[in-house]
Amino acid sequence: MIFKWFNAEQGSAVERFAKRDRLNPLELLPWILAIAAYYVFPSYLPLGSQILLTILFAISLDLALGYAGIITLGHAAFFGVGAYSAGLYALHVTGEPLSGLVVAAIAAGILGLLSGLVILRTTGLTLIMLTLAVLLIVQEFANRARPITGGADGLNGIAMLPIFGVFRFDLFGHTAYWYCLSVLFVMWIFGLLLVRSPFGRSLTGVRENITRMHSIGAPVRRRLVTIYTISAAMAGVAGALLAQTSQFVGLATLGFERSGEIVIMLVLGGIGRIYGAIVGVVIFMIAQDSFARANPAFWSFWVGLLLVLIVLFARGGALGIADNLVALLRGRKK
Amino acid sequence: MSALETQLLCKNFGALSVANKIDFRLEPGARHALIGPNGAGKTTFINLITGRLTPSSGIIKLAGEDVTALSQSGRVKRGLGRTFQINTLFRGLSVLENVFLTVCEREGIGNSILRRANARKDLLEESYALLESLHIGDDALNIVRELPYGKLRLVELAIALALKPKVLLLDEPAAGLPSSETAIVFDTVQQLPKDIAILIIEHDMDLVFRLANRITVLVQGTVLVEGTPDEIQHDARVREVYLGEGDHG
Numbered sequence: 011m012i013f014k015w016f017n018a019e020q021g022s023a024v025e026r027f028a029k030r031d032r033l034n035p036l037e038l039l040p041w042i043l044a045i046a047a048y049y050v051f052p053s054y055l056p057l058g059s060q061i062l063l064t065i066l067f068a069i070s071l072d073l074a075l076g077y078a079g080i081i082t083l084g085h086a087a088f089f090g091v092g093a094y095s096a097g098l099y100a101l102h103v104t105g106e107p108l109s110g111l112v113v114a115a116i117a118a119g120i121l122g123l124l125s126g127l128v129i130l131r132t133t134g135l136t137l138i139m140l141t142l143a144v145l146l147i148v149q150e151f152a153n154r155a156r157p158i159t160g161g162a163d164g165l166n167g168i169a170m171l172p173i174f175g176v177f178r179f180d181l182f183g184h185t186a187y188w189y190c191l192s193v194l195f196v197m198w199i200f201g202l203l204l205v206r207s208p209f210g211r212s213l214t215g216v217r218e219n220i221t222r223m224h225s226i227g228a229p230v231r232r233r234l235v236t237i238y239t240i241s242a243a244m245a246g247v248a249g250a251l252l253a254q255t256s257q258f259v260g261l262a263t264l265g266f267e268r269s270g271e272i273v274i275m276l277v278l279g280g281i282g283r284i285y286g287a288i289v290g291v292v293i294f295m296i297a298q299d300s301f302a303r304a305n306p307a308f309w310s311f312w313v314g315l316l317l318v319l320i321v322l323f324a325r326g327g328a329l330g331i332a333d334n335l336v337a338l339l340r341g342r343k344k
Numbered sequence: 345m346s347a348l349e350t351q352l353l354c355k356n357f358g359a360l361s362v363a364n365k366i367d368f369r370l371e372p373g374a375r376h377a378l379i380g381p382n383g384a385g386k387t388t389f390i391n392l393i394t395g396r397l398t399p400s401s402g403i404i405k406l407a408g409e410d411v412t413a414l415s416q417s418g419r420v421k422r423g424l425g426r427t428f429q430i431n432t433l434f435r436g437l438s439v440l441e442n443v444f445l446t447v448c449e450r451e452g453i454g455n456s457i458l459r460r461a462n463a464r465k466d467l468l469e470e471s472y473a474l475l476e477s478l479h480i481g482d483d484a485l486n487i488v489r490e491l492p493y494g495k496l497r498l499v500e501l502a503i504a505l506a507l508k509p510k511v512l513l514l515d516e517p518a519a520g521l522p523s524s525e526t527a528i529v530f531d532t533v534q535q536l537p538k539d540i541a542i543l544i545i546e547h548d549m550d551l552v553f554r555l556a557n558r559i560t561v562l563v564q565g566t567v568l569v570e571g572t573p574d575e576i577q578h579d580a581r582v583r584e585v586y587l588g589e590g591d592h593g
């Protein structure tokens with residue numbers, strides 16, 4: 011029965027194509043699971059919040075890397091700038107969380123815009139190096155600007171006001187979990203609309219063949235800078251969520267490790283499909299939480315091995331493997 | 345006024361001059377062939393016109409307007425379309441979407457984020473109709489990467505046509521095609537509206553003489569001669585450098 015449902019493509023080619031990007035009921039599954047997780051694993055809420063905000067970070071990366079093909083290893087720059095902006099805003103202006111998110115989005119977005127204008131003229135290895143360079147510059151700035159950022163000590167003593175003046179952040183992370191989930195949900199809707207819009211489809215065109223995109227009259231560089239800015243702003247929001255829910259911001263938010271790991275998570279899940287971000291992050295972070303503590307060295311080993319296998323044999327990541335299985339089952343049924 | 349014009353167009357790759365003071369006019373409605381030996385600079389000439397390459401010197405005009413400083417997209421907006429000698433497609437996307445993306449850009453909705461792209465049924469229908477006219481409607485939902493070379497050539501042409509260009513530059517559109525598909529390409533080109541100006545690069549002299557009402561011969565970046573097919577066929581210099589090796593004439 012379920013295979014019939016998977017097989018639902020019918021009608022003319024145009025009709026089938028037009029239906030493809032309609033919201034599928036299956037797309038609500040992650041949200042149901044996320045809500046269920048709250049009740050099933052009440053003692054894991056802080057980890058849950060971490061996962062949620064990391065998913066947001068991964069989705070932001072997917073917009074740039076997965077959809078537009080902007081290969082970056084420096085995305086933590088925006089995450090970190092968002093975290094620091096939200097932290098500083100809470101310390102010096104107000105602990106109101108939602109305006110803090112907006113401030114973080116703007117700050118990270120501006121950095122995305124300015125750096126994007128410069129580095130998106132390049133491609134390939136040059137581009138990767140430049141994204142790293144931007145990250146290093148921001149890192150060093152945060153490290154040196156001690157009076158502002160606290161240097162290696164980070165920003166401490168961040169106190170948040172209740173959300174909407176009602177929902178207090180509590181010690182057990184109940185509010186934080188719902189907060190992260192709500193913000194992620196809104197951003198997910200936004201991301202979904204974006205990638206299914208003509209603008210979003212054109213990004214896929216840029217990724218697939220930039221030369222052709224130029225020759226059909228698309229303002230390619232403007233599109234790239236735009237999505238890079240949006241992606242940066244979204245990463246900034248993810249960073250802000252971390253600052254607000256953990257009430258601390260350290261240099262690790264700008265770490266190279268965070269930059270690299272988020273790429274790994276996205277690749278594990280499957281790039282260029284939003285849900286890859288969700289799947290990849292959930293698998294990675296739960297596995298990390300369960301195994302890594304016991305034996306950190308072996309954790310890296312397994313991640314490395316898995317990555318090699320995925321990159322060599324399953325470019326689509328976990329979701330790509332799922333696709334192939336569904337296709338296989340469909341084939342059997344026929 | 346010419347649909348397309350170049351004045352003293354030059355391009356050097358280091359010491360190599362690939363375009364040498366090319367004065368060229370493409371008249372409205374022309375069926376103009378550009379021929380010349382391998383490495384003559386034909387593709388380079390097209391790349392200069394479209395803005396993919398920047399000329400070392402010289403001027404390019406579209407419908408009388410100087411577009412030399414304009415971006416590629418600016419030139420496309422002014423009615424310039426092209427195909428590539430080497431397939432340049434969105435390989436991971438379906439055939440339909442290859443054309444659909446192009447139609448979206450033509451309609452100027454590529455910046456819009458307000459609605460689903462695929463909700464534009466009208467543009468999808470248009471894209472599909474174009475594919476059918478090229479006999480690849482059945483492949484609409486197939487991924488480009490998985491199609492045989494011959495069909496890719498037709499997708500390449502479909503994309504260029506989807507722009508509804510006023511000036512169409514075809515770089516060996518039938519290169520490497522079996523005769524059945526070559527026929528589709530040439531029938532399609534012949535059936536295009538008469539007001540489109542077409543510049544076609546083609547090595548097959550039979551096709552050139554069947555299609556073109558004007559021919560330019562390019563040798564080592566320099567225009568050797570330009571004229572009607574008849575004049576070209578009987579030109580002694582052309583026979584020497586170009587046709588001499590073939591059995592035409």
Ligand SMILES: Nc1ncnc2c1ncn2[C@@H]1O[C@H](COP(=O)(O)OP(=O)(O)OP(=O)(O)O)[C@@H](O)[C@H]1O
Pocket residue numbers: 357362380381382383384385386387388389429
């Ligand atoms: N980017 C480049 N850098 C250096 N040399 C180039 C470049 N592009 C083309 N060339 C050289 O310029 C010359 C003209 O190339 P072009 O591709 O324009 O020739 P063509 O007339 O289209 O040939 P063909 O019939 O084989 O397609 C060739 O010698 C080629 O090697």
Ligand SMILES: [Mg+2]
Pocket residue numbers: 386387388429515
């Ligand atoms: Mg060529």
